[in-house]
Amino acid sequence: MRLTALAPNLPAYVDNIDWNAMSDADGRRLRELGLCEGASIELLHRAGWLRRGAHACRVGRMIVAMRAAHAAAISVRTGPGPGSGAGLI
Amino acid sequence: MSQSGLIALVGNPNAGKSALFNALTGARQKVGNYPGVTVERKAGRLPLADGRVMDIVDLPGTYSLDAKSPDEEVTRNVIFGYQEGERRPDLLVIVVDAANLDNHLRFALELIALGIPCVVALNMVDLATRDGLELDPERLAADLGVPVIPTVAVRRRGLDHLRESIVAALPAHAPAAPVRRDHADLDEVALRREARRIAGRAIVRETASRRLTGTIDKAVLHPVLGPVILLALLFVMFQAVFSWSEAPVAWIEGMMAALEDGVRALLPAGFLRDLIVQGVIAGVGAVVVFLPLILILFFFILMLEATGYMTRAAFLMDGLMAKVGLSGRAFIPLLSSFACAVPGIMATRTIADPKDRLTTILIAPLMTCSARLPVYTLIIAAFIPDRTVAGGIGLQGLVLFALYVAGILGALIAATFLRYGVVKGGGGSFLMELPKYQMPLWKDVALGLWQRALIFLKRAGTIIFYTTIILWLLLSFPKPPQGSEVRLVDYSIAGRMASVLEPVLRPIGFNHEIALALIPAMAAREVAVSALATANAIDAGDEDEEARSLGERLQGRWSLPTALAFLAWFVFAPQCISTIAVTRRETNGWRWPLFMVSYLFVLAYAAAGITYWTAVAAGL
Numbered sequence: 218m219r220l221t222a223l224a225p226n227l228p229a230y231v232d233n234i235d236w237n238a239m240s241d242a243d244g245r246r247l248r249e250l251g252l253c254e255g256a257s258i259e260l261l262h263r264a265g266w267l268r269r270g271a272h273a274c275r276v277g278r279m280i281v282a283m284r285a286a287h288a289a290a291i292s293v294r295t296g297p298g299p300g301s302g303a304g305l306i
Numbered sequence: 307m308s309q310s311g312l313i314a315l316v317g318n319p320n321a322g323k324s325a326l327f328n329a330l331t332g333a334r335q336k337v338g339n340y341p342g343v344t345v346e347r348k349a350g351r352l353p354l355a356d357g358r359v360m361d362i363v364d365l366p367g368t369y370s371l372d373a374k375s376p377d378e379e380v381t382r383n384v385i386f387g388y389q390e391g392e393r394r395p396d397l398l399v400i401v402v403d404a405a406n407l408d409n410h411l412r413f414a415l416e417l418i419a420l421g422i423p424c425v426v427a428l429n430m431v432d433l434a435t436r437d438g439l440e441l442d443p444e445r446l447a448a449d450l451g452v453p454v455i456p457t458v459a460v461r462r463r464g465l466d467h468l469r470e471s472i473v474a475a476l477p478a479h480a481p482a483a484p485v486r487r488d489h490a491d492l493d494e495v496a497l498r499r500e501a502r503r504i505a506g507r508a509i510v511r512e513t514a515s516r517r518l519t520g521t522i523d524k525a526v527l528h529p530v531l532g533p534v535i536l537l538a539l540l541f542v543m544f545q546a547v548f549s550w551s552e553a554p555v556a557w558i559e560g561m562m563a564a565l566e567d568g569v570r571a572l573l574p575a576g577f578l579r580d581l582i583v584q585g586v587i588a589g590v591g592a593v594v595v596f597l598p599l600i601l602i603l604f605f606f607i608l609m610l611e612a613t614g615y616m617t618r619a620a621f622l623m624d625g626l627m628a629k630v631g632l633s634g635r636a637f638i639p640l641l642s643s644f645a646c647a648v649p650g651i652m653a654t655r656t657i658a659d660p661k662d663r664l665t666t667i668l669i670a671p672l673m674t675c676s677a678r679l680p681v682y683t684l685i686i687a688a689f690i691p692d693r694t695v696a697g698g699i700g701l702q703g704l705v706l707f708a709l710y711v712a713g714i715l716g717a718l719i720a721a722t723f724l725r726y727g728v729v730k731g732g733g734g735s736f737l738m739e740l741p742k743y744q745m746p747l748w749k750d751v752a753l754g755l756w757q758r759a760l761i762f763l764k765r766a767g768t769i770i771f772y773t774t775i776i777l778w779l780l781l782s783f784p785k786p787p788q789g790s791e792v793r794l795v796d797y798s799i800a801g802r803m804a805s806v807l808e809p810v811l812r813p814i815g816f817n818h819e820i821a822l823a824l825i826p827a828m829a830a831r832e833v834a835v836s837a838l839a840t841a842n843a844i845d846a847g848d849e850d851e852e853a854r855s856l857g858e859r860l861q862g863r864w865s866l867p868t869a870l871a872f873l874a875w876f877v878f879a880p881q882c883i884s885t886i887a888v889t890r891r892e893t894n895g896w897r898w899p900l901f902m903v904s905y906l907f908v909l910a911y912a913a914a915g916i917t918y919w920t921a922v923a924a925g926l
Contacts, residue, residue: 242374245372248498249369249412250369250409250737253495261523262523262621264527264529264621265529270529270624270625271634273527277406277409278409279409279739280519280523280740281737282617282620282634282736282737283737284624284634284736284737287737
């Protein structure tokens with residue numbers, strides 16, 4: 218499922234990221250913030266209503282804020298994932 | 307620039323570099339700019355145990371050496387020795403967040419691979435412990451191949467040990483030749499994997515712990531409660547600016563009055579006494595009394611930054627920013643612009659998209675900067691009754707809040723037009739880390755306030771001092787012929803200049819006195835107050851008249867619609883040479899500053915006119 222559809226506070230991990238849905242610069246910044254396939258992720262907060270506001274997620278031990286458009290490009294699976302902690306590559 | 311060795315503090319954003327820099331240098335620091343760019347250069351001196359005194363710079367935070375924004379470019383250029391006016395560092399202090407090791411180690415590995423002598427400061431170990439992490443610094447040092455020193459910068463812990471390690475690692479004590487590390491040729495993915503592996507080995511124990519940040523965020527980032535808290539914080543901030551400053555403003559006014567009496571007693575009546583009393587003390591003094599208000603405002607902004615709340619505010623505001631085509635990141639420079647547009651515009655360097663950045667620069671002057679406070683508070687105190695309205699809220703504070711809101715709304719509307727007009731294209735984006743909450747260190751907040759007070763007083767002692775003296779001279783000469791009924795302020799050079807401008811401003815309710823104040827206020831907004839004070843001091847018939855406050859005198863001469871129009875003018879008018887200069891530097895030319903000045907003056911004229919005509923129609 219997409220990160221935008223993930224229920225808050227549910228442990229999940231990044232299954233796939235559609236890098237074509239964002240600019241190269243944003244893709245690189247996402248990776249620098251620890252978001253990559255296999256990274257553990259948990260949706261913490263959504264700003265505003267209708268899932269259109271910014272999303273705050275725990276990625277490893279860091280909280281990362283991103284717009285709904287970026288969150289929609291991230292596919293996640295619930296569960297602890299193939300590795301514990303942050304991004305596993 | 308001194309020829310002693312150079313140490314650079316480098317690391318990810320939110321690793322605590324600035325706190326470590328403050329802890330290492332104390333007040334021995336100098337804030338300036340790198341030549342050719344407006345990226346702030348924070349430098350200081352670091353005495354070491356072996357007698358050497360090193361220069362130390364605090365580099366902008368970045369996630370990698372692959373720079374994305376102007377400030378990240380400076381970090382990369384300094385490290386590689388390409389930055390104009392800066393030597394290549396002799397040693398790097400790589401600051402990593404102990405609670406976020408796997409992420410911060412990726413950049414640390416990239417830096418270590420360069421072969422420059424370095425020491426890793428494993429910072430904020432106390433917060434890592436609070437988060438349930440137990441780390442093994444020695445194992446981490448063995449894996450990284452460089453010394454690792456646990457520190458808590460805000461509590462000044464681990465600093466002696468860090469200084470000792472710096473001495474040991476500096477070229478005089480260790481081989482200077484760059485040593486390529488095993489991971490020097492790893493690609494991005496492999497580097498991340500290596501960072502994770504090393505971080506995993508360094509974590510001895512990981513237990514469940516109280517999550518302070520999560521608990522606070524539940525309220526602060528709540529879709530309903532969050533914006534309410536943000537609005538309440540901003541409201542308290544603006545109320546405090548008025549209510550907390552009453553006593554210190556009265557002290558400064560008392561000091562100025564005593565100074566004036568002292569000068570009157572010391573000097574005989576004449577040119578010099580008039581220059582000092584009517585020019586310097588009335589003019590500069592009228593601005594200096596606002597120092598407490600400005601410091602209260604900066605206190606709140608420093609606290610919001612130091613606690614980690616500022617990025618939460620950006621998170622909450624992103625939806626609104628997106629609607630007007632801006633990056634959510636733009637909220638931080640815009641909030642900083644409440645203190646002063648100059649650092650606000652400089653802070654836009656963290657925005658990667660050039661069009662997002664340009665739009666933010668163009669609307670930053672609409673945020674109500676502290677220089678407007680002297681103007682606003684003078685007029686509000688004189689024309690708005692000091693009483694409470696519903697719920698014990700002060701009416702004066704409420705009007706001030708409304709002026710701030712008017713600036714924000716103006717900025718949002720301007721951004722919308724700019725993004726769909728002259729700055730079309732590019733997509734706003736919002737990707738940022740929300741740091742953990744921290745109790746700010748009062749010493750650092752005090753240091754920040756001290757630096758801001760010095761900047762303000764320096765401004766009062768230079769730009770405001772000189773413009774006030776020039777204005778006093780222009781207002782005092784030539785004298786009208788004896789027996790003439792023409793007032794000196796009308797007959798003088800400044801009075802005649804104002805007469806040329808007055809017909810343009812008369813339709814929006816402005817009088818000759820306002821026209822006169824607006825000319826020198828092009829240098830800085832608060833000069834409008836000193837200009838009014840100087841003109842009134844010259845115009846005062848006797849000492850009793852002179853003793854009346856400026857506000858009382860304006861009350862007698864301005865109508866309420868004129869006063870309100872004057873406030874509306876200053877919500878928009880771009881009267882600040884420093885802002886125009888920094889915009890020119892940031893945009894590499896005159897095109898955008900000229901555009902900014904033009905559109906803001908048009909808005910100022912329209913806003914003042916609409917306010918005046920509406921107030922007159924309402925019978926105020």
